[in-house]
Amino acid sequence: MNDALRMQISAFVDGELPDNESELLLRRLSQDAELRQLVAHYLAIGRGIRRDFELPHMDQLRGRIAEALGEEAHVNLAPIAPAKSRYAKPLAGLAVAASVAILALVGLQQVGAPVDPVGESVAGTESYTEPSVDPMLDEMFRHHDSSGGTNDFLQRVSFEDAGLVKVEPRAELVQPVVIDEAVDSEDPEDDEEMDSQAE
Amino acid sequence: MRGSRNARISVVCLVAFLATATLVVARDKTTPDEWLHKMSSAVQTLDYAGTVIRSQNGEAQPLKVVHKIIDGVVNERIVIQEGNGMEIIRVGDEVHCILPDKKSVLVEHWDNASTLFATLPGSGIDPGAQYDVLILERGQRIAGRSAVKIAIRPNDALRFEHHYWLDEKTGFPLRTELIDRNGQIIDQLKFADIRLDSNINAQALAPSMSLANFSWYTNPGNQHHEEIETDWVSDSLPAGFKMKSARQEILSGSGQPVTHIVYDDGLAKVSVFISEMLADAIGRSAHRGASSSFSTEVEGFQITAVGEVPVETVQLIASSMHRR
Numbered sequence: 001m002n003d004a005l006r007m008q009i010s011a012f013v014d015g016e017l018p019d020n021e022s023e024l025l026l027r028r029l030s031q032d033a034e035l036r037q038l039v040a041h042y043l044a045i046g047r048g049i050r051r052d053f054e055l056p057h058m059d060q061l062r063g064r065i066a067e068a069l070g071e072e073a074h075v076n077l078a079p080i081a082p083a084k085s086r087y088a089k090p091l092a093g094l095a096v097a098a099s100v101a102i103l104a105l106v107g108l109q110q111v112g113a114p115v116d117p118v119g120e121s122v123a124g125t126e127s128y129t130e131p132s133v134d135p136m137l138d139e140m141f142r143h144h145d146s147s148g149g150t151n152d153f154l155q156r157v158s159f160e161d162a163g164l165v166k167v168e169p170r171a172e173l174v175q176p177v178v179i180d181e182a183v184d185s186e187d188p189e190d191d192e193e194m195d196s197q198a199e
Numbered sequence: 200m201r202g203s204r205n206a207r208i209s210v211v212c213l214v215a216f217l218a219t220a221t222l223v224v225a226r227d228k229t230t231p232d233e234w235l236h237k238m239s240s241a242v243q244t245l246d247y248a249g250t251v252i253r254s255q256n257g258e259a260q261p262l263k264v265v266h267k268i269i270d271g272v273v274n275e276r277i278v279i280q281e282g283n284g285m286e287i288i289r290v291g292d293e294v295h296c297i298l299p300d301k302k303s304v305l306v307e308h309w310d311n312a313s314t315l316f317a318t319l320p321g322s323g324i325d326p327g328a329q330y331d332v333l334i335l336e337r338g339q340r341i342a343g344r345s346a347v348k349i350a351i352r353p354n355d356a357l358r359f360e361h362h363y364w365l366d367e368k369t370g371f372p373l374r375t376e377l378i379d380r381n382g383q384i385i386d387q388l389k390f391a392d393i394r395l396d397s398n399i400n401a402q403a404l405a406p407s408m409s410l411a412n413f414s415w416y417t418n419p420g421n422q423h424h425e426e427i428e429t430d431w432v433s434d435s436l437p438a439g440f441k442m443k444s445a446r447q448e449i450l451s452g453s454g455q456p457v458t459h460i461v462y463d464d465g466l467a468k469v470s471v472f473i474s475e476m477l478a479d480a481i482g483r484s485a486h487r488g489a490s491s492s493f494s495t496e497v498e499g500f501q502i503t504a505v506g507e508v509p510v511e512t513v514q515l516i517a518s519s520m521h522r523r
Contacts, residue, residue, distance in 0.1 A: 134485070136477045137494075137503070139450045140457075141487045144470035144505040145317075146309060147444070147461055164416040167306060170295070 231332035234349050235320055237370030238363060242316050244268065245371055248403065249342065249393035250280075251315065255386050255488050264315065265403045274404045275314055288406055289314060297406055297413070304410060306417040315388060316372060318507065320351060320361075324465030329354055329439035339364060341373040342390040351466060356380055357437045357512040358467050359489075369395055377489050380509060386489040424448045429458055431473055435519035437512060439464035450474075462516065469506030469516055476501045484510045493517045 008017060229237070246267045253260045261280040266273070275289040286297040289309070296305040313319070326332045336348040346364040353360060364374035373393065377386040429445040443463040449456055458473040476496065484493045491510040494503040495517050504517035 136450060136455070137485055137492060138487075140470070140472045140503055140505055141490060141492065143448060143450070143457075143459055143472070144468075144490065146307075147459070147468070147470060164305070164418050167415045167417045169304070169410065169413065169415045170306075 231334050231349055232326050234334070234347065234365055234370060235324070235332060235351075238349075238365050238372055239319060239321075241366070241369045241371040242313050242319060245369060245395055246397055246399050247371070247393055247395050248399055250391040252389050252391055253387070254384070254389075261391075265399060266315075267399045267401065267404060269401070273313070274401075276404045276406075277314065278407070286406055286408075287314070288404070295406075297408075297410065299408060302413045304413050304415045306415060316375070318466065318468070319372070320466045321463075324351070325439065329358070329437075329464055330466065335362075337367070341366075342393045344368070344373060344393070346373050355437065356509065357515070358464065358508055359385070361466065366395070371395060377507065386507075418451045424459075427458065429460060429473075430523045431458060431460060431471075431520055432523050433462075433471075433516055433519040434521070435515060436462060437464070437515065440469065440516075443468070467506060467508050469504055469508060469513060471516060471520060472501075472503045472505070473520070474501050474503075484514065486510075497521060 248265045249263075251262045251264050253262060260282075263276075263278040263280060265276045268274070272291045273289060275287070277287040277289075279285045283301075284299050286299075288295040288297065292308045294307045294309050296307060297303075298305070324330060324332075331350075331352045331354065333350045333352060334347060335350050339346050339348060341364045345367045347367050349363045349365060351361040351363075359380075360378040362374075362376040362378060363372050365371065366373055371393075374389040375387070376384050379385050424446045427445050427447050440462045441464075443461040445458065445460045447456060448459045455474055455477065460471045460473070462469045462471065476499070481494055481496050481501065484491060486492075489507050490505055491508065491513050492503055492505040493510060493514040494501060495514075496502070497518075497520055502517045502520045504513035506513050506516075
Protein backbone atom coordinates (compact mmCIF):
# COMPACT_ATOMS: atom_id res chain seq x y z
CA MET A 1 0.00 0.00 0.00
CA ASN A 2 1.50 3.31 -1.01
CA ASP A 3 1.71 6.65 0.79
CA ALA A 4 -0.61 8.33 -1.68
CA LEU A 5 -3.35 5.91 -0.75
CA ARG A 6 -2.73 6.44 2.97
CA MET A 7 -2.97 10.19 2.46
CA GLN A 8 -6.17 9.68 0.51
CA ILE A 9 -7.69 7.64 3.34
CA SER A 10 -6.54 10.21 5.86
CA ALA A 11 -8.25 12.94 3.85
CA PHE A 12 -11.35 10.80 3.53
CA VAL A 13 -11.55 10.18 7.27
CA ASP A 14 -11.16 13.92 7.79
CA GLY A 15 -13.98 14.63 5.35
CA GLU A 16 -11.61 16.49 3.07
CA LEU A 17 -11.47 14.18 0.08
CA PRO A 18 -13.28 15.52 -3.04
CA ASP A 19 -16.55 13.76 -3.77
CA ASN A 20 -15.43 12.02 -6.93
CA GLU A 21 -12.34 10.62 -5.20
CA SER A 22 -14.44 9.61 -2.18
CA GLU A 23 -16.75 7.63 -4.44
CA LEU A 24 -13.81 5.76 -5.92
CA LEU A 25 -12.39 5.05 -2.50
CA LEU A 26 -15.75 3.85 -1.17
CA ARG A 27 -16.07 1.41 -4.03
CA ARG A 28 -12.57 0.19 -3.30
CA LEU A 29 -13.42 -0.16 0.38
CA SER A 30 -16.33 -2.41 -0.46
CA GLN A 31 -13.86 -4.92 -1.91
CA ASP A 32 -10.76 -4.54 0.19
CA ALA A 33 -10.66 -5.72 3.78
CA GLU A 34 -7.14 -4.39 4.26
CA LEU A 35 -8.24 -0.90 3.34
CA ARG A 36 -11.20 -1.08 5.70
CA GLN A 37 -8.82 -2.11 8.45
CA LEU A 38 -6.66 0.91 7.71
CA VAL A 39 -9.69 3.21 7.88
CA ALA A 40 -10.52 1.59 11.22
CA HIS A 41 -6.99 2.32 12.43
CA TYR A 42 -7.25 5.96 11.42
CA LEU A 43 -10.57 6.39 13.16
CA ALA A 44 -9.33 4.63 16.29
CA ILE A 45 -6.23 6.80 16.37
CA GLY A 46 -8.34 9.88 15.91
CA ARG A 47 -10.56 8.91 18.80
CA GLY A 48 -7.54 8.24 20.99
CA ILE A 49 -6.04 11.60 20.29
CA ARG A 50 -9.36 13.30 20.69
CA ARG A 51 -10.12 11.53 23.99
CA ASP A 52 -12.89 9.50 22.47
CA PHE A 53 -14.84 12.28 20.92
CA GLU A 54 -16.32 11.55 17.54
CA LEU A 55 -15.44 13.49 14.46
CA PRO A 56 -18.15 16.00 13.54
CA HIS A 57 -18.88 14.26 10.26
CA MET A 58 -18.78 10.73 11.70
CA ASP A 59 -22.46 9.95 11.14
CA GLN A 60 -22.24 10.98 7.52
CA LEU A 61 -19.02 9.02 7.02
CA ARG A 62 -20.45 5.91 8.64
CA GLY A 63 -23.52 6.14 6.44
CA ARG A 64 -21.49 6.49 3.27
CA ILE A 65 -19.29 3.51 4.11
CA ALA A 66 -22.32 1.37 4.92
CA GLU A 67 -24.01 2.49 1.71
CA ALA A 68 -20.92 1.67 -0.36
CA LEU A 69 -20.56 -1.77 1.19
CA GLY A 70 -24.21 -2.46 0.44
CA GLU A 71 -25.93 -5.74 0.87
CA GLU A 72 -23.15 -7.81 -0.63
CA ALA A 73 -20.71 -7.06 2.13
CA HIS A 74 -23.21 -7.79 4.94
CA VAL A 75 -22.04 -5.06 7.23
CA ASN A 76 -22.48 -5.92 10.86
CA LEU A 77 -23.96 -2.76 12.29
CA ALA A 78 -24.48 -4.19 15.74
CA PRO A 79 -23.03 -1.97 18.46
CA ILE A 80 -19.61 -2.94 19.76
CA ALA A 81 -19.28 -3.23 23.52
CA PRO A 82 -17.22 -0.29 24.77
CA ALA A 83 -13.75 -1.09 26.03
CA LYS A 84 -13.14 -1.00 29.78
CA SER A 85 -10.61 1.73 29.30
CA ARG A 86 -11.73 4.11 26.66
CA TYR A 87 -8.12 4.99 25.84
CA ALA A 88 -6.59 1.52 25.81
CA LYS A 89 -7.55 0.39 22.30
CA PRO A 90 -6.83 3.60 20.43
CA LEU A 91 -3.50 4.00 22.15
CA ALA A 92 -2.57 0.47 21.23
CA GLY A 93 -3.34 1.45 17.67
CA LEU A 94 -1.07 4.45 18.09
CA ALA A 95 1.77 2.25 19.22
CA VAL A 96 1.33 -0.10 16.31
CA ALA A 97 1.14 2.61 13.68
CA ALA A 98 3.07 5.64 14.81
CA SER A 99 3.57 6.83 11.28
CA VAL A 100 -0.12 6.60 10.64
CA ALA A 101 -0.75 8.69 13.75
CA ILE A 102 1.33 11.50 12.33
CA LEU A 103 -0.85 11.51 9.26
CA ALA A 104 -3.95 11.45 11.42
CA LEU A 105 -2.66 14.30 13.56
CA VAL A 106 -2.10 16.38 10.48
CA GLY A 107 -5.63 15.62 9.44
CA LEU A 108 -7.17 16.22 12.84
CA GLN A 109 -5.58 19.63 13.17
CA GLN A 110 -7.77 20.64 10.31
CA VAL A 111 -10.96 19.33 11.86
CA GLY A 112 -13.01 21.61 14.09
CA ALA A 113 -13.65 21.08 17.78
CA PRO A 114 -15.43 17.85 18.68
CA VAL A 115 -19.14 18.27 19.14
CA ASP A 116 -20.59 14.79 19.72
CA PRO A 117 -19.85 12.24 22.36
CA VAL A 118 -18.79 8.80 21.27
CA GLY A 119 -21.54 6.61 19.96
CA GLU A 120 -21.68 2.94 20.77
CA SER A 121 -21.18 1.94 17.17
CA VAL A 122 -18.16 3.45 15.54
CA ALA A 123 -17.40 2.82 11.91
CA GLY A 124 -13.78 2.21 12.70
CA THR A 125 -14.50 -0.67 15.03
CA GLU A 126 -17.36 -2.26 13.15
CA SER A 127 -16.76 -5.81 12.07
CA TYR A 128 -17.33 -6.88 8.50
CA THR A 129 -17.97 -10.16 6.80
CA GLU A 130 -15.30 -10.66 4.20
CA PRO A 131 -16.66 -10.00 0.68
CA SER A 132 -16.40 -12.91 -1.73
CA VAL A 133 -14.16 -11.01 -4.16
CA ASP A 134 -10.38 -11.31 -3.96
CA PRO A 135 -8.73 -8.04 -5.07
CA MET A 136 -5.42 -9.77 -5.83
CA LEU A 137 -7.14 -12.32 -8.01
CA ASP A 138 -9.10 -9.53 -9.70
CA GLU A 139 -5.82 -7.87 -10.56
CA MET A 140 -4.45 -11.09 -12.02
CA PHE A 141 -7.57 -11.43 -14.18
CA ARG A 142 -7.03 -7.84 -15.35
CA HIS A 143 -3.36 -8.48 -16.16
CA HIS A 144 -4.39 -11.60 -18.08
CA ASP A 145 -7.04 -9.62 -19.98
CA SER A 146 -4.57 -6.85 -20.77
CA SER A 147 -2.24 -9.39 -22.34
CA GLY A 148 -5.00 -10.23 -24.84
CA GLY A 149 -6.25 -13.26 -22.94
CA THR A 150 -9.94 -12.52 -23.41
CA ASN A 151 -12.40 -10.51 -25.47
CA ASP A 152 -13.90 -9.16 -22.27
CA PHE A 153 -12.29 -5.73 -22.50
CA LEU A 154 -14.78 -4.22 -20.05
CA GLN A 155 -13.35 -6.47 -17.36
CA ARG A 156 -10.00 -4.73 -17.74
CA VAL A 157 -11.34 -1.34 -16.75
CA SER A 158 -11.28 -0.64 -13.04
CA PHE A 159 -11.78 2.74 -11.44
CA GLU A 160 -11.40 1.10 -8.03
CA ASP A 161 -7.74 0.36 -8.24
CA ALA A 162 -5.82 1.57 -5.20
CA GLY A 163 -2.78 2.26 -7.35
CA LEU A 164 -4.47 5.04 -9.34
CA VAL A 165 -2.74 8.39 -9.41
CA LYS A 166 -4.00 11.66 -10.81
CA VAL A 167 -2.51 12.86 -14.09
CA GLU A 168 -2.81 15.99 -16.19
CA PRO A 169 -5.68 15.97 -18.69
CA ARG A 170 -4.85 15.58 -22.36
CA ALA A 171 -5.64 19.07 -23.62
CA GLU A 172 -6.72 17.97 -27.07
CA LEU A 173 -9.41 15.74 -25.61
CA VAL A 174 -11.17 18.02 -23.14
CA GLN A 175 -13.26 19.98 -25.65
CA PRO A 176 -16.79 18.81 -26.40
CA VAL A 177 -17.43 17.12 -29.70
CA VAL A 178 -20.92 16.69 -31.07
CA ILE A 179 -21.31 13.63 -33.22
CA ASP A 180 -24.46 12.90 -35.13
CA GLU A 181 -23.33 10.20 -37.49
CA ALA A 182 -20.38 7.87 -37.44
CA VAL A 183 -20.17 7.84 -41.21
CA ASP A 184 -20.06 10.65 -43.72
CA SER A 185 -22.35 9.00 -46.18
CA GLU A 186 -25.40 6.82 -45.81
CA ASP A 187 -25.22 5.75 -49.42
CA PRO A 188 -25.47 1.96 -49.46
CA GLU A 189 -23.21 1.91 -52.50
CA ASP A 190 -20.38 2.82 -50.16
CA ASP A 191 -20.64 -0.64 -48.68
CA GLU A 192 -20.33 -2.15 -52.12
CA GLU A 193 -17.27 -0.02 -52.79
CA MET A 194 -15.72 -1.11 -49.50
CA ASP A 195 -16.61 -4.71 -50.11
CA SER A 196 -14.91 -4.70 -53.47
CA GLN A 197 -11.81 -3.16 -51.89
CA ALA A 198 -11.78 -5.85 -49.24
CA GLU A 199 -12.12 -8.59 -51.80
CA MET B 200 -30.10 -21.43 -91.07
CA ARG B 201 -32.47 -20.61 -88.29
CA GLY B 202 -31.71 -23.89 -86.57
CA SER B 203 -28.00 -23.19 -86.78
CA ARG B 204 -28.49 -19.75 -85.11
CA ASN B 205 -30.48 -21.37 -82.29
CA ALA B 206 -27.74 -23.91 -81.83
CA ARG B 207 -25.12 -21.15 -81.60
CA ILE B 208 -27.21 -19.29 -78.99
CA SER B 209 -27.61 -22.49 -77.02
CA VAL B 210 -23.88 -23.10 -77.05
CA VAL B 211 -23.18 -19.52 -75.93
CA CYS B 212 -25.72 -19.88 -73.11
CA LEU B 213 -24.23 -23.19 -72.07
CA VAL B 214 -20.71 -21.75 -72.01
CA ALA B 215 -21.92 -18.75 -70.00
CA PHE B 216 -23.70 -21.06 -67.57
CA LEU B 217 -20.65 -23.29 -67.15
CA ALA B 218 -18.40 -20.27 -66.61
CA THR B 219 -20.70 -18.89 -63.93
CA ALA B 220 -21.03 -22.28 -62.28
CA THR B 221 -17.26 -22.67 -62.32
CA LEU B 222 -16.86 -19.31 -60.61
CA VAL B 223 -19.41 -20.23 -57.95
CA VAL B 224 -17.73 -23.56 -57.35
CA ALA B 225 -14.34 -21.85 -57.19
CA ARG B 226 -15.72 -19.33 -54.69
CA ASP B 227 -17.17 -22.11 -52.58
CA LYS B 228 -13.81 -23.83 -52.46
CA THR B 229 -12.50 -21.39 -49.90
CA THR B 230 -11.18 -23.70 -47.22
CA PRO B 231 -11.92 -23.26 -43.52
CA ASP B 232 -8.29 -22.35 -42.95
CA GLU B 233 -8.48 -19.70 -45.66
CA TRP B 234 -11.59 -18.28 -44.00
CA LEU B 235 -9.61 -17.89 -40.77
CA HIS B 236 -6.87 -15.99 -42.60
CA LYS B 237 -9.49 -13.84 -44.31
CA MET B 238 -11.07 -13.07 -40.93
CA SER B 239 -7.74 -12.14 -39.40
CA SER B 240 -6.94 -9.83 -42.29
CA ALA B 241 -10.39 -8.20 -42.24
CA VAL B 242 -10.18 -7.41 -38.51
CA GLN B 243 -6.77 -5.80 -38.97
CA THR B 244 -7.53 -3.77 -42.07
CA LEU B 245 -11.23 -2.85 -42.34
CA ASP B 246 -12.92 0.25 -40.94
CA TYR B 247 -16.34 -0.27 -39.42
CA ALA B 248 -19.08 1.30 -37.34
CA GLY B 249 -22.08 -0.37 -35.79
CA THR B 250 -23.99 -1.68 -32.81
CA VAL B 251 -22.66 -4.72 -30.98
CA ILE B 252 -24.49 -6.83 -28.43
CA ARG B 253 -22.13 -8.53 -25.97
CA SER B 254 -23.68 -11.34 -23.95
CA GLN B 255 -22.03 -13.01 -21.03
CA ASN B 256 -23.48 -14.94 -18.12
CA GLY B 257 -26.98 -14.27 -19.42
CA GLU B 258 -26.51 -10.50 -19.48
CA ALA B 259 -26.57 -8.52 -22.72
CA GLN B 260 -24.61 -5.29 -23.10
CA PRO B 261 -25.26 -3.08 -26.15
CA LEU B 262 -22.28 -1.11 -27.43
CA LYS B 263 -21.78 1.47 -30.17
CA VAL B 264 -18.48 0.90 -31.93
CA VAL B 265 -16.51 3.02 -34.40
CA HIS B 266 -13.20 1.60 -35.65
CA LYS B 267 -10.89 3.25 -38.16
CA ILE B 268 -7.28 2.67 -39.16
CA ILE B 269 -5.50 6.00 -39.60
CA ASP B 270 -1.92 5.87 -40.88
CA GLY B 271 -1.69 2.27 -39.76
CA VAL B 272 -2.84 3.05 -36.21
CA VAL B 273 -6.07 1.69 -34.68
CA ASN B 274 -8.48 4.47 -33.69
CA GLU B 275 -11.59 3.39 -31.84
CA ARG B 276 -14.53 4.69 -29.87
CA ILE B 277 -16.75 2.30 -27.93
CA VAL B 278 -19.75 3.58 -25.98
CA ILE B 279 -21.71 1.42 -23.56
CA GLN B 280 -25.37 2.14 -24.26
CA GLU B 281 -26.72 1.19 -20.84
CA GLY B 282 -25.64 1.54 -17.22
CA ASN B 283 -22.85 4.01 -16.62
CA GLY B 284 -22.49 5.00 -20.29
CA MET B 285 -18.74 4.55 -20.24
CA GLU B 286 -16.86 5.64 -23.38
CA ILE B 287 -13.61 4.04 -24.43
CA ILE B 288 -11.43 6.08 -26.76
CA ARG B 289 -8.46 4.25 -28.19
CA VAL B 290 -5.56 5.54 -30.25
CA GLY B 291 -3.09 2.73 -30.82
CA ASP B 292 -2.11 1.30 -27.45
CA GLU B 293 -3.31 4.32 -25.47
CA VAL B 294 -6.83 3.96 -24.11
CA HIS B 295 -8.98 6.56 -22.35
CA CYS B 296 -11.88 5.12 -20.36
CA ILE B 297 -14.37 7.93 -19.67
CA LEU B 298 -16.91 7.48 -16.88
CA PRO B 299 -19.43 10.35 -17.24
CA ASP B 300 -21.23 9.89 -13.91
CA LYS B 301 -17.94 9.95 -11.98
CA LYS B 302 -16.46 12.71 -14.13
CA SER B 303 -13.33 10.60 -14.34
CA VAL B 304 -11.00 9.45 -17.11
CA LEU B 305 -8.76 6.42 -16.68
CA VAL B 306 -5.72 6.28 -18.98
CA GLU B 307 -4.55 2.77 -19.80
CA HIS B 308 -2.29 0.99 -22.26
CA TRP B 309 -3.59 -2.11 -24.01
CA ASP B 310 -1.18 -4.07 -26.16
CA ASN B 311 -3.66 -6.23 -28.06
CA ALA B 312 -4.33 -5.55 -31.74
CA SER B 313 -8.11 -5.37 -31.46
CA THR B 314 -10.39 -4.36 -28.60
CA LEU B 315 -13.42 -6.39 -29.64
CA PHE B 316 -11.51 -9.35 -31.05
CA ALA B 317 -8.55 -9.97 -28.77
CA THR B 318 -8.68 -13.76 -28.98
CA LEU B 319 -9.05 -14.51 -32.68
CA PRO B 320 -7.03 -17.53 -33.85
CA GLY B 321 -3.47 -16.64 -34.76
CA SER B 322 -1.02 -18.26 -37.11
CA GLY B 323 -0.03 -20.67 -34.34
CA ILE B 324 -3.21 -22.70 -34.68
CA ASP B 325 -2.63 -26.06 -36.32
CA PRO B 326 -5.89 -27.35 -37.87
CA GLY B 327 -6.25 -31.07 -37.35
CA ALA B 328 -3.96 -31.13 -34.31
CA GLN B 329 -5.50 -29.53 -31.22
CA TYR B 330 -8.47 -28.12 -33.14
CA ASP B 331 -10.52 -29.01 -36.21
CA VAL B 332 -11.75 -26.11 -38.34
CA LEU B 333 -15.09 -26.70 -40.05
CA ILE B 334 -17.57 -24.83 -42.20
CA LEU B 335 -20.95 -25.46 -40.58
CA GLU B 336 -23.37 -23.31 -42.54
CA ARG B 337 -23.61 -20.79 -45.36
CA GLY B 338 -26.02 -18.02 -46.17
CA GLN B 339 -27.19 -17.14 -42.67
CA ARG B 340 -28.03 -13.43 -42.30
CA ILE B 341 -26.24 -11.49 -39.57
CA ALA B 342 -26.66 -7.70 -39.32
CA GLY B 343 -28.27 -7.76 -42.76
CA ARG B 344 -25.30 -9.47 -44.41
CA SER B 345 -24.80 -12.99 -45.68
CA ALA B 346 -22.45 -14.98 -43.45
CA VAL B 347 -20.60 -18.27 -43.39
CA LYS B 348 -20.42 -20.06 -40.04
CA ILE B 349 -17.02 -21.50 -39.06
CA ALA B 350 -16.39 -23.71 -36.04
CA ILE B 351 -13.06 -24.28 -34.32
CA ARG B 352 -13.62 -27.49 -32.42
CA PRO B 353 -11.11 -28.79 -29.85
CA ASN B 354 -9.95 -32.38 -29.99
CA ASP B 355 -9.73 -32.71 -26.23
CA ALA B 356 -11.68 -31.52 -23.19
CA LEU B 357 -9.06 -28.95 -22.17
CA ARG B 358 -10.27 -26.08 -24.37
CA PHE B 359 -13.47 -24.40 -25.49
CA GLU B 360 -15.14 -24.43 -28.90
CA HIS B 361 -15.33 -21.22 -30.94
CA HIS B 362 -17.93 -20.28 -33.54
CA TYR B 363 -17.54 -17.41 -36.01
CA TRP B 364 -20.07 -16.04 -38.47
CA LEU B 365 -17.97 -14.36 -41.16
CA ASP B 366 -19.20 -11.85 -43.70
CA GLU B 367 -19.12 -13.77 -46.99
CA LYS B 368 -17.72 -10.80 -48.90
CA THR B 369 -15.00 -9.62 -46.54
CA GLY B 370 -14.47 -12.35 -43.93
CA PHE B 371 -15.21 -9.88 -41.14
CA PRO B 372 -16.58 -11.60 -37.97
CA LEU B 373 -20.18 -10.45 -37.59
CA ARG B 374 -20.82 -12.77 -34.67
CA THR B 375 -18.59 -14.83 -32.36
CA GLU B 376 -19.42 -17.38 -29.69
CA LEU B 377 -17.42 -19.25 -27.08
CA ILE B 378 -18.98 -22.63 -26.27
CA ASP B 379 -18.27 -24.73 -23.20
CA ARG B 380 -18.11 -28.53 -23.12
CA ASN B 381 -21.84 -28.75 -22.39
CA GLY B 382 -22.66 -26.79 -25.53
CA GLN B 383 -23.58 -23.67 -23.54
CA ILE B 384 -22.67 -20.25 -24.93
CA ILE B 385 -20.49 -18.59 -22.32
CA ASP B 386 -19.55 -15.51 -24.32
CA GLN B 387 -21.14 -13.98 -27.40
CA LEU B 388 -20.49 -10.91 -29.47
CA LYS B 389 -22.93 -10.05 -32.25
CA PHE B 390 -23.32 -7.06 -34.54
CA ALA B 391 -26.95 -5.90 -34.71
CA ASP B 392 -26.02 -3.49 -37.48
CA ILE B 393 -22.72 -2.73 -39.15
CA ARG B 394 -21.25 -0.56 -41.87
CA LEU B 395 -17.99 -1.79 -43.33
CA ASP B 396 -17.08 1.60 -44.68
CA SER B 397 -14.02 3.59 -45.61
CA ASN B 398 -15.90 6.88 -45.12
CA ILE B 399 -16.07 6.89 -41.33
CA ASN B 400 -16.05 10.41 -39.98
CA ALA B 401 -12.87 10.93 -37.96
CA GLN B 402 -14.85 13.12 -35.52
CA ALA B 403 -16.86 10.05 -34.58
CA LEU B 404 -13.72 8.82 -32.82
CA ALA B 405 -13.65 11.70 -30.32
CA PRO B 406 -15.38 11.83 -26.89
CA SER B 407 -19.02 12.90 -27.12
CA MET B 408 -18.79 15.22 -24.11
CA SER B 409 -16.62 17.95 -22.70
CA LEU B 410 -14.00 16.54 -20.33
CA ALA B 411 -13.10 19.96 -18.97
CA ASN B 412 -14.08 19.23 -15.34
CA PHE B 413 -13.04 15.61 -15.34
CA SER B 414 -10.34 14.14 -13.12
CA TRP B 415 -7.78 12.06 -14.99
CA TYR B 416 -6.13 8.99 -13.49
CA THR B 417 -3.67 6.35 -14.49
CA ASN B 418 -2.12 3.37 -12.84
CA PRO B 419 1.67 3.49 -13.12
CA GLY B 420 1.87 -0.07 -11.84
CA ASN B 421 0.01 -1.37 -14.88
CA GLN B 422 2.60 0.16 -17.16
CA HIS B 423 5.51 -1.28 -15.24
CA HIS B 424 6.60 -4.53 -16.80
CA GLU B 425 9.79 -5.95 -18.19
CA GLU B 426 10.52 -9.02 -20.23
CA ILE B 427 12.48 -11.59 -18.26
CA GLU B 428 13.97 -15.05 -18.60
CA THR B 429 12.30 -17.25 -16.05
CA ASP B 430 13.35 -20.60 -14.67
CA TRP B 431 9.73 -21.53 -13.99
CA VAL B 432 8.48 -24.17 -16.43
CA SER B 433 5.72 -26.71 -16.86
CA ASP B 434 6.38 -30.27 -17.99
CA SER B 435 2.69 -31.08 -18.38
CA LEU B 436 1.29 -28.42 -20.66
CA PRO B 437 -1.70 -29.53 -22.74
CA ALA B 438 -0.66 -30.35 -26.31
CA GLY B 439 -0.03 -27.30 -28.46
CA PHE B 440 0.55 -24.82 -25.63
CA LYS B 441 3.82 -22.92 -25.84
CA MET B 442 5.29 -20.10 -23.82
CA LYS B 443 4.52 -16.79 -25.49
CA SER B 444 6.07 -14.34 -23.03
CA ALA B 445 7.47 -13.98 -19.53
CA ARG B 446 7.36 -10.66 -17.71
CA GLN B 447 7.95 -9.14 -14.33
CA GLU B 448 4.85 -7.11 -13.45
CA ILE B 449 3.48 -5.23 -10.46
CA LEU B 450 0.03 -5.89 -9.01
CA SER B 451 -0.85 -2.26 -8.63
CA GLY B 452 -3.11 -2.28 -5.57
CA SER B 453 -0.59 -4.07 -3.39
CA GLY B 454 2.64 -3.19 -5.15
CA GLN B 455 3.28 -6.94 -5.24
CA PRO B 456 5.76 -8.02 -7.96
CA VAL B 457 4.77 -11.13 -9.88
CA THR B 458 6.22 -13.21 -12.67
CA HIS B 459 3.61 -13.39 -15.45
CA ILE B 460 4.07 -16.19 -17.98
CA VAL B 461 1.66 -16.45 -20.93
CA TYR B 462 1.07 -19.82 -22.63
CA ASP B 463 -0.83 -19.98 -25.90
CA ASP B 464 -2.03 -22.76 -28.22
CA GLY B 465 -2.71 -20.42 -31.12
CA LEU B 466 -6.19 -19.58 -29.84
CA ALA B 467 -6.56 -19.98 -26.07
CA LYS B 468 -4.21 -18.12 -23.73
CA VAL B 469 -3.38 -19.09 -20.16
CA SER B 470 -1.55 -16.71 -17.82
CA VAL B 471 0.48 -18.10 -14.94
CA PHE B 472 1.29 -15.71 -12.08
CA ILE B 473 4.09 -16.63 -9.66
CA SER B 474 4.24 -14.60 -6.48
CA GLU B 475 4.90 -14.73 -2.80
CA MET B 476 2.04 -16.25 -0.87
CA LEU B 477 -0.68 -13.60 -1.14
CA ALA B 478 -3.90 -15.00 0.22
CA ASP B 479 -5.66 -18.03 1.57
CA ALA B 480 -6.86 -18.88 -1.92
CA ILE B 481 -4.67 -21.95 -2.29
CA GLY B 482 -6.45 -24.89 -3.86
CA ARG B 483 -9.38 -22.73 -4.95
CA SER B 484 -10.78 -22.09 -8.39
CA ALA B 485 -12.71 -18.99 -9.45
CA HIS B 486 -14.51 -17.62 -12.49
CA ARG B 487 -14.78 -14.17 -14.04
CA GLY B 488 -16.85 -14.02 -17.19
CA ALA B 489 -15.56 -16.75 -19.50
CA SER B 490 -12.24 -17.05 -17.64
CA SER B 491 -11.31 -19.51 -14.92
CA SER B 492 -8.51 -19.47 -12.38
CA PHE B 493 -6.83 -21.90 -10.03
CA SER B 494 -4.26 -21.16 -7.30
CA THR B 495 -1.86 -23.58 -5.70
CA GLU B 496 1.40 -23.56 -3.77
CA VAL B 497 4.66 -24.80 -5.29
CA GLU B 498 8.02 -24.56 -3.54
CA GLY B 499 6.69 -21.89 -1.19
CA PHE B 500 5.33 -19.70 -3.98
CA GLN B 501 1.75 -19.02 -4.94
CA ILE B 502 1.01 -20.14 -8.49
CA THR B 503 -2.18 -18.83 -10.07
CA ALA B 504 -3.26 -19.82 -13.58
CA VAL B 505 -5.94 -17.80 -15.40
CA GLY B 506 -7.43 -18.42 -18.84
CA GLU B 507 -10.45 -18.73 -21.09
CA VAL B 508 -10.30 -22.51 -20.78
CA PRO B 509 -12.05 -25.10 -18.59
CA VAL B 510 -11.06 -24.97 -14.93
CA GLU B 511 -9.36 -28.38 -15.27
CA THR B 512 -6.89 -26.82 -17.70
CA VAL B 513 -5.84 -23.98 -15.41
CA GLN B 514 -5.62 -26.50 -12.57
CA LEU B 515 -3.43 -28.80 -14.65
CA ILE B 516 -1.09 -25.98 -15.71
CA ALA B 517 -0.82 -24.33 -12.27
CA SER B 518 -0.09 -27.65 -10.58
CA SER B 519 2.57 -28.61 -13.11
CA MET B 520 4.73 -25.50 -12.65
CA HIS B 521 8.16 -26.00 -11.11
CA ARG B 522 11.63 -24.51 -11.17
CA ARG B 523 13.99 -25.85 -13.78
